[in-house]
Amino acid sequence: MGKWTRRAFITTGVLAGGALAVGVAIRPGHRAPKVAGQVTEDGEVLVNMWVKIDPRNKVTLVAAHSEMGQGAQNALTQMLADELDASWEDTSFLEAPAIDEYANWALGKGFLLGDADIPKALVPTVDGAMLQIMKAMKMQITGGSASIRATGVYGVRVAGAAAREMLINAASEAWGVPAVQLDARDTHIIDTNSGKRAPFAEFALAASQKPPSPTPTLKTPEQFRIMGKSAPRRDIPAKVDGTAIFGIDAQVEGMKHAAIMAAPVFGAQLVSVDSTQAESMAGVSHVVPLDDAVAIVADGYWQASQALKTVKVEWSATDNDAASSESLFNGFEQSLADGIDGGSSKSDVDDGDIEGALALAAATLDATYRVPYLAHACMEPMNATARVTDESCDVWIGTQNPLGFRYDVAAAMDMDVENVQIHQHPMGGGFGRRSISDSAVQAAKIAREVGGPVKLIWSREEDVRHDHYRPAVASRFRAAVDQNGQIAAWENVYHEKHEPVEAPTIPYAVAAQKIHHVDSPTHVPFGPWRSVDHSQHGFFTEAFFDEVAVAAGKDPYEYRMSLLTDKPRHQKVLRTVAEAAGWGEQLPRGRGRGISLQESFGSLVAQVVDVSVTEGKVSVDRVVVAVDAGFAVSPDGLTAQMESGVIYGLTAALYGEINIEDGAVKQSNFHDYPMVRMNESPLIETHIINSGEAWGGAGEPGTPGIAPALVNAVFDATGLRVRELPLSKQDFSDFS
Template identity: 85%
Template sequence: MGKWTRRAFITTGVLAGGALAVGVAIRPGHRAPKVAGQVTENGEVLVSTWVKIDPSNKVTLIAAHSEMGQGAHTALTQMLADELDASWEDMRYMEAPAIDEYANWALGKGFLLGDADIPAALVPTVDGAMLQIAKAMKMQITGGSTSIRATGVYGVRVAGAAARELLLQAASDAWGVPLSQLDAKDTHIIDRNSGKRAPFAEFALAASQTAPSATPTLKTPDQFRIMGKSRPRLDIPAKVDGSAVFGIDAQVEGMKYAAILAAPVFGAQLLSVDSTEAQAMPGVAQIVSLDDAVAVVADGYWHASQALKTLKPQWSQTDNDATSSESLFKQFDQSLAEAFDGGSSKADVDEGDLPAAFASAAAALDATYRVPFLAHACMEPMNATALVTDESCQVWIGTQNPLGFRYEVADAMDMDVEQVQIHQHYMGGGFGRRSISDSAIQAAKIARAVGEPVKLIWSREEDVRHDHYRPAVASRFRVALDDQGQIAAWENVYHEKHEPAEAPTIPYMVGAQKIHAVDSPTHVPFGAWRSVDHSQHGFFTEAFFDEVAIAAGKDPYEYRMSLLEGKPRHQKVLRTAAERAGWGEELPPGKGRGISLQESFGSLVAQVVDVTVRDGKVSVDRVVLAVDAGFAVSPDGLTAQMESGVNYGLTAALYGEITIADGAVQQGNFHDYLMVRMADSPEIETHIINSGEAWGGAGEPGTPGIAPALVNAVFDATGLRVRELPLSKHDFSDFS
């Protein structure tokens, strides 16, 4: 099947559909001894692939999602507990090992089939096919805000309900009473007639001998006991006493420490390195040259990092040695202009007669928006610990895709995947960055050269300069307004199309519209950055839409509402945020209020931002946010994700800018790549709407809407239209 990318997977429904028709009859939920051997110990019984029960009646969910603070472990455990009728106190979570059997097929099912109605008889076949595809993609991804809406909805809930049915059947058999007489409650089976009560654990073994149903009866929302209520996060206690073990904390007997410097210009190779001085420094064990980087291995990280500074590497020349942010943005503008002039582009949407609409327009707008490259800047710098022998390669790391890393490390090391083992850890931030295996591969190569375990730690500078970046993007709009102030035509050309495919689209009623993408490649590596393409398009479309509203002489909120007719869910989210924020109130001079609406990852988020512009400085006073994720499995978890998503997007909107000069990243640390800190973080008020629609994501949807609401508020306060982020590039000194 060759190498699959996540994007190829998401966009190749036809191919996957073909696979379904063939029907690969391997079903998730089988309990091969191979799987049981890897996930059970001390008398635990694997009831299904997802669920194990120990002799003391503790239930563990085994799911292929990693924890980077988004709360997925806890929310998924809630979903299992509820469907299983287990007590919350009896629940545990275990992250699935990086083996094919735990490829997250349910995620693929969510993406490809969504709410498609699959005949019950076909469900096992469909699930089996999904597992095959997920295996082929080495997919064990935590990303795309999918843990709850895909794995939770299509996997964990089903697994919980199925295990409940198995346990009830096993009890019915053991007690010789009809199934209809039994209830499952608080991790126990209860006989309603006799009052007899026994723990799940008593029936676990018998239950594990029967195949679970792929179509058990799920609970309806009115039957939920645990879903929909906030539960304290399972991972928090270990995160307040220093005991949580992150990748950087891995301890391997006899390990050495490595510091690394990669070629400043992406694509350059290491030609040679003068390491004379470093070799003589205390603690230094070895200098290891890689294709595009050089590392110092020492008895401790500090010695390694000190010696690294003395190296004199020679890098190869590249075609990008003179590339700069300025040259790239010139290139982007030219690419967009060519597309507008009829050059080749690929349309996301192409409806109606644009030329006619522009020809008869009462007014027209033409504006170009720009965003810079962004690094992820996870608090935990990239790192990995590795031990490589002739027979095996072990990597200790926190990753968003353990199975994918296992295959990628095997490829890079020219080893069989069976020889590679990934030891998963907590992640000190992920945001998309920890789905890229670069540090794992470096650590493995260095460890092989050294022949001893090595912990590789990137300096913050390395982390900022060798990220895979949210791309710098320009996006040009042209809009025709008719004499009623309605949008007769909406045209948008941009470059850097990744995912989700619908990110540039708008929910509003317009006449003709054409949204199209062009290629304008750069040498700067791309990485998924919290909310991916929405991170730029949310800003572009919702800020420009504000301009259109103002040009049409309308209130930005009312204008949005009027163009969302027939979309009550959108309207309710927008109205909730506006009303709670007091939209329409008169504000004192120097203050401004802006609004945005974003649909992403299956969830709707509206934000109203209040700013003060004083002493030449913009401060963000308050964010009122409404979110409809269909159903909030953990309301506090969803709220926390909104707060987090807002501050992540706010850092980018206020300060975030990675610039390129001479082909390389110029920033290096938190003094020149600034973060929102406590003093400039706003009060964030979150209102949750449980619409009952299909469940959406939480980790990313809070991020895209803050930048447009912010610049719209700045416009409201100052009359200055910010079309280029970050805000720190703009001069507000006229506003005292």
């Protein structure tokens, strides 16, 4: 974790590279001098690690988060502007460079400590420890719905409030008046007695020479002027007019283009390549063999991709060459049986007498649910542009973890990390896929062989067949209902635990609960997928809970409410969605309505789905969402993320399925891995609840609840229970 001292926190200003910088209040040491020249230009003042002010009185947030469509940078800028009392028109954001000093300590603090009450005297030490941990982990990641609830709450708001205090104190000295007589408003300092007014820029240099407070006074919600409102997105105009430069748009003078083909079976290695025909084709300059892939480099991407089709490759045999989805699931379910019968499982929750409750039950249920592997299917396929010399490596890419990528590329190229530069771009979708550095490493290796810059673009087929997939999972349930219709026991065993650890737990009051898991590893590469384990367990638990409600003879909504009497926040979210959706209304034959409740990433989301089943086809007509994220920093942004999460989850529930045949992925493109199209998209209504509880995430919580609400609605319409996704593989032709 590097050197660590017990020095008391103090920061002082230094003039470096034409811009004055002062470290944000984090131990150990004074960090800002290390970054000033990398985030400022002439005349700009870095008031702390997060905030800079230029001579035109424009404020810029230096944000340690990536942009992949979610709008987090914009919402973080709102948080800064509000605490700083800068006007929205005067604020913007700049993505932090991929350097150690911008490892995201606030993200670590949010995940590891949350709302723990830390004594003020210990805050600098705790923040410093978090920085060292995040540096050691090379973490500058955007994911886990953590931008607002971690970086925003523990980093950006504090930095904005601290900078505001520093500016006021500097103005107090300059004007010779008490600080309590001064106020900040609209990027200006105001003397409330005389009405005297001056821009922040006038005091920025002096302010940055004072030590910032690690525990400044933050605003309360009733004092917010920008948070809680829907500020215009700074990134939208460039995306609309086409001037936004994504990773795939990067241009480097003299670059060539590469297409790549990896071993079809994960784990296989390249044995031999016959590229005779490819080398004779126009524009082709290089054939580059890698350990588990081969790349063709040409003047243009079309030339490279066409030449790649002519290459004859021999791959090594593996132990998984005969693996199939069927054989993998057989292994999963055998592992589940062993976990129940043989006691080989690991416990998540173990409360009460499960076996006793099952033995005395008026009714018992036993069901197994399954979900397949899923690809990320970002609209921008994997790509990276690299230039490598004997001494340096530059990579142009859109990544969810620029700092981590920098270290990964350095290790792959056997270079000092100081000689590797990541040039970060916005992403055409991430969903967890762009936290994995495979394309960046490939591009760097290819560019080294070529001796000049190369843009590597994965074909859509390569993108689908060589993803890091959301795992296929089987989950077995047993439940007991007593003579009064109350759920007396809940048992769940599943395979492969990842994160978050709480994903398989349920919020309902059940006295006897046993939730446990078994290991059942496969050769298929795993990667984080939007909402990670919540995406599987949300479907499993909320769909099976509906089965329990039906077995108890209860309305699914009312049954949930009755088991949440000690959780009024959960009840309010459920009540809000039920009332908005018209729960309890009589629906005509062939139509159904289903409900779900999910707690994930610090937010509560309830969803009601309306479906129609006509001639064996299920149509999703309407989705009503109620979300309690504690406080909506940007209501439009939160609404957009709920809509995005619904569509992403709906695509998976209706169509998403990656099959393994002969050890390899069968699917290849959108013809056999389809997305929900615009004409299939339902009406989506979002209702926001500002409960005042701890602030939660937005990017992922909308995804887990859509699949169970969908299958619960299908049951309501047809009486047919769906326990395996996607819905498209189910047969509803007998329903009329």
